Amino acid sequence: MFKILRDLLRYNKEFLFGTILILIIVGLIVSSFFSPYDETAIYVVIPDMPPSAEFWFGTTSRGQDVFWQIGASLRNTLLFGIIVAVVSRLIALVVGLVSGYIGGRTDQIIMGINDTLGALPNIPILLLLVFVLRDQMTWSMLAVVAALLGWTHDSRLIRSVALSLRQREFTRHAVFSGMRTSQILVREHLPYVMPIVFFTTMNNLIWAIGLEVTLSILGFSDINRPTIGGMIYWANAHSAMVAGIWWWVAFPMLFVVILFLGLFMLAMSVNEYIDPRSRLARMGA
Amino acid sequence: MNGFLIYAGKRFLQFLFVVVTGITLAFLIAHFSPVDPVEQTVSLLTSFGSTDPQSVEILRQSLRELYGTGGPLIDQYFTFWGRVLTGDFGPSLSSFPTPVMTVIGRALPWTVGLLTLATIIAWIIGNLLGALAGYFRNSRLLKLAGIVIMALQPIPTYIIGLSLVILFGFVWPILPISGGAQVNLTPAFNWAFISSVIEHGILPALTLVLVGIGGWFISMRSLVSNIITDDHVVYAELGGVRSSSIFSYYVARNAMLPQVTGLALSLGNVFGGAVIVEFVFNYPGIGKLLISGIYSGDYSLVLGVTTIAIIAVAAAVFVIDIIYPLIDPRVKLG
Numbered sequence: 288m289f290k291i292l293r294d295l296l297r298y299n300k301e302f303l304f305g306t307i308l309i310l311i312i313v314g315l316i317v318s319s320f321f322s323p324y325d326e327t328a329i330y331v332v333i334p335d336m337p338p339s340a341e342f343w344f345g346t347t348s349r350g351q352d353v354f355w356q357i358g359a360s361l362r363n364t365l366l367f368g369i370i371v372a373v374v375s376r377l378i379a380l381v382v383g384l385v386s387g388y389i390g391g392r393t394d395q396i397i398m399g400i401n402d403t404l405g406a407l408p409n410i411p412i413l414l415l416l417v418f419v420l421r422d423q424m425t426w427s428m429l430a431v432v433a434a435l436l437g438w439t440h441d442s443r444l445i446r447s448v449a450l451s452l453r454q455r456e457f458t459r460h461a462v463f464s465g466m467r468t469s470q471i472l473v474r475e476h477l478p479y480v481m482p483i484v485f486f487t488t489m490n491n492l493i494w495a496i497g498l499e500v501t502l503s504i505l506g507f508s509d510i511n512r513p514t515i516g517g518m519i520y521w522a523n524a525h526s527a528m529v530a531g532i533w534w535w536v537a538f539p540m541l542f543v544v545i546l547f548l549g550l551f552m553l554a555m556s557v558n559e560y561i562d563p564r565s566r567l568a569r570m571g572a
Numbered sequence: 573m574n575g576f577l578i579y580a581g582k583r584f585l586q587f588l589f590v591v592v593t594g595i596t597l598a599f600l601i602a603h604f605s606p607v608d609p610v611e612q613t614v615s616l617l618t619s620f621g622s623t624d625p626q627s628v629e630i631l632r633q634s635l636r637e638l639y640g641t642g643g644p645l646i647d648q649y650f651t652f653w654g655r656v657l658t659g660d661f662g663p664s665l666s667s668f669p670t671p672v673m674t675v676i677g678r679a680l681p682w683t684v685g686l687l688t689l690a691t692i693i694a695w696i697i698g699n700l701l702g703a704l705a706g707y708f709r710n711s712r713l714l715k716l717a718g719i720v721i722m723a724l725q726p727i728p729t730y731i732i733g734l735s736l737v738i739l740f741g742f743v744w745p746i747l748p749i750s751g752g753a754q755v756n757l758t759p760a761f762n763w764a765f766i767s768s769v770i771e772h773g774i775l776p777a778l779t780l781v782l783v784g785i786g787g788w789f790i791s792m793r794s795l796v797s798n799i800i801t802d803d804h805v806v807y808a809e810l811g812g813v814r815s816s817s818i819f820s821y822y823v824a825r826n827a828m829l830p831q832v833t834g835l836a837l838s839l840g841n842v843f844g845g846a847v848i849v850e851f852v853f854n855y856p857g858i859g860k861l862l863i864s865g866i867y868s869g870d871y872s873l874v875l876g877v878t879t880i881a882i883i884a885v886a887a888a889v890f891v892i893d894i895i896y897p898l899i900d901p902r903v904k905l906g
Contacts, residue, residue: 399589406590406889407597408843411862411881415598418866418874419605497728501848504730505863519730528738540731551726 295560302560305552312361312546319358324351326359326513338534345534347518348525353538360513361542364499367430367514371495372488374434379442380484384472386442387449398446405439412436413498417507426509433498441487445480452476489554493547500543515543580894587890594882599652602875603645609871610635613665616869638662639871661876666868672876675861680880682752683857686773687846690780691835697781698788699831703824705789706796718789725786733779733852740775748772750854776853780846791834795827832896843881 295302324331330350338345344353386397416432417424452458452475461471502508503516506524510517518539522528527535602609613635618628639662643651655661661672701721705714724732741749748754753768799805800823808818847859854860858877865873 399586402586403590403593406886407594408881408885410843410847411878412594412597412601414847414862414866415874415878416601419602423606493726497726500728501730504848505851507866516730528742536734540734544727544731547726547728548723551722555722 291560295556299556299560301552302556305549305556308545308549309553312365312542312549315358315542316362316365319355319362322355322358324355326356327511335530335532344538345532347521347535348527348530348532349521353534356513356518357538357542360515360518360539361546363426363512363514364496364516364543365546367426367433367499368492368496370427370430371434371437371498372491374431375436375438375491375495376441376484376488378434379438379445379487380477380480382438383442383445384449384476384480387446388453388468388472388476390450390453394446398443401439401442404436405443409436409498413502414507417502424508426512426514429499429502429508430495433495437491437494441483441491444483444487448480448483449476452479486554486558489550489557493550493554496543496546496550515539515546576897579897583890583893587886590886590889591883594886595653595656595879596649598875598878598882599649602871603648609639612869613871656879661879662872664865664870664873666865666870666873672872675873676858676876676880679856679858679861682855683846683850683859686776686849686855686857687780687843689773690777691784693777694781694784695788695831695835698785699792699828701785702789702792703796703819703827706793706827707800707819707823709797718793721786721789724782725790727783729779729783729848730852732782733776733849736775736779737852747775749775752856772853772855776849776855779849779852788831788834792827792831795830796823799823799826832892835892843885 296306319326328351332342332346332350332352334346334348334350336342336346338353342352342354344357346352347356382397382401386394386401413432413436417429420428457475458471461475466474499508499514500516500519503510503514504519504523506520508514508517510520519536522532522535522539525532525535527533610632614628614632659673663669664672664675667675698721701714701717705711705718708714737749740747748771752772753765754772805818805822808822809815813822843859846857847862849855850857850859851863858881862874862877862881864870865877
């Protein structure tokens with residue numbers, strides 16, 4: 288594991304760059320635990336102060352220090368993405384492995400449902416849900432809903448691998464030696480699909496964070512909990528751009544771009560590492 | 573041709589299945605919500621004055637009629653389907669008494685125009701650059717373009733849109749940053765109006781193009797770099813076929829097919845991008861309609877837009893599915 292990491296850091300520029308960007312984000316998130324202010328408290332500092340030695344990123348019209356807000360926001364936004372990614376990975380894994388292993392009619396039915404769900408437009412359905420739930424739409428509820436929407440494509444990928452694993456000799460051995468289906472799926476097949484799981488996790492994380500930012504900017508999530516989108520929502524609500532308080536909008540934008548670029552670079556380089564063909568191309572073969 | 577009919581029939585069944593599931597889901601979400609739209613509207617209207625209990629009860633009755641939320645659930649479900657099939661979602665509350673369908677009909681051309689244009693431009697540029705970058709792998713210019721495009725790709729739509737607003741609206745104000753056309757112009761088929769529409773469309777379209785281009789670029793580049801190691805390409809190179817012909821006939825053509833499927837799949841996601849782009853640029857399309865419907869608590873409008881979006885996306889995927897075998901002879905019919 289460490290050897291792989293060391294190789295990637297040494298030979299893969301994207302991975303190195305991505306790691307540096309993510310370390311900046313992680314640093315800010317860690318620092319947010321030492322914040323002198325409560326993350327949801329308002330009017331704790333002088334409002335509308337431009338960036339200075341005292342307030343590194345300035346302060347908002349709601350009297351919050353942008354620096355400490357950014358840390359807490361990044362933590363919440365990333366946490367949202369991680370929850371969505373983990374939950375939807377579990378669903379995708381179960382659906383993909385079961386569908387691919389059992390095959391036949393069951394597979395057809397499961398994949399029919401899978402494709403139908405995948406073909407539904409996510410945003411309108413999500414917005415409808417936000418609309419009818421209103422104030423009951425908490426942050427964690429939103430994460431669960433997003434997770435329920437974001438797995439269909441990846442379960443198909445996992446199924447395609449499971450389909451070929453089913454034909455392999457070792458699966459037959461496992462069946463004859465009396466392993467239960469669940470044991471075969473977890474012990475024998477799971478390791479083979481882990482690379483796909485890792486790769487799709489990155490993409491799903493990027494998707495989920497983008498969703499959170501979008502919905503929060505529109506004011507459709509828990510707006511009192513600091514998130515990157517939530518910060519921009521409040522800045523819009525106070526017309527920060529028109530009032531010339533650019534730092535309130537600029538810093539969340541800057542750091543969400545850093546977060547996205549970092550995750551994207553890591554996803555790209557890990558994908559390249561997993562796919563031997565592009566590794567060969569890099570080596571000049 | 574018989575095979576094609578079976579294929580088309582199967583696809584059509586799937587299309588129907590998607591629509592039915594989607595609309596059922598929308599119905600269930602709307603009806604199992606803890607918020608009763610009737611009570612909500614009643615409290616909204618009574619907060620402005622009229623508190624006579626008898627008139628409130630009459631109001632409640634007529635609203636229940638309007639939203640189709642009276643009677644047992646199964647009846648409501650069929651009432652809802654009746655509304656979907658006749659395209660009658662009742663009057664919009666926020667722009668009473670205009671019917672929801674008229675409001676949607678007014679917004680639809682804006683969104684369809686903007687999205688079609690932006691998606692196609694992004695698709696063409698992304699694929700073209702991706703194919704070139706995959707084929708001429710040592711070109712410095714293409715490498716640089718690749719880095720820029722890939723850096724833009726993961727950035728959320730809102731951030732790119734807002735950056736463009738700041739850049740072209742405040743720093744270098746040359747383009748309108750809000751609305752679909754100049755307000756004082758009446759929609760007509762004349763140059764003043766059309767040019768205004770184009771002018772107002774540039775930044776929203778540019779945002780969508782910048783967001784969309786990266787995905788096409790990346791997948792096309794990797795497809796092409798896989799194809800150029802295939803035997804038939806190597807053989808053509810050894811046979812002295814001009815590299816421009818190899819590129820267009822041997823490589824790009826083969827790589828196109830998965831990209832066409834991708835186009836269909838992306839249509840579903842494009843709607844999400846449209847919502848935020850229309851929000852940023854205050855563009856008078858479906859997305860902005862949906863958002864303002866949510867803000868103003870316009871129940872029938874939100875349900876109507878969601879239903880239209882589900883049908884539209886499913887139909888787009890269906891159409892692309894039908895065209896697909898005409899492009900790719902290898903696709904299995906039947």
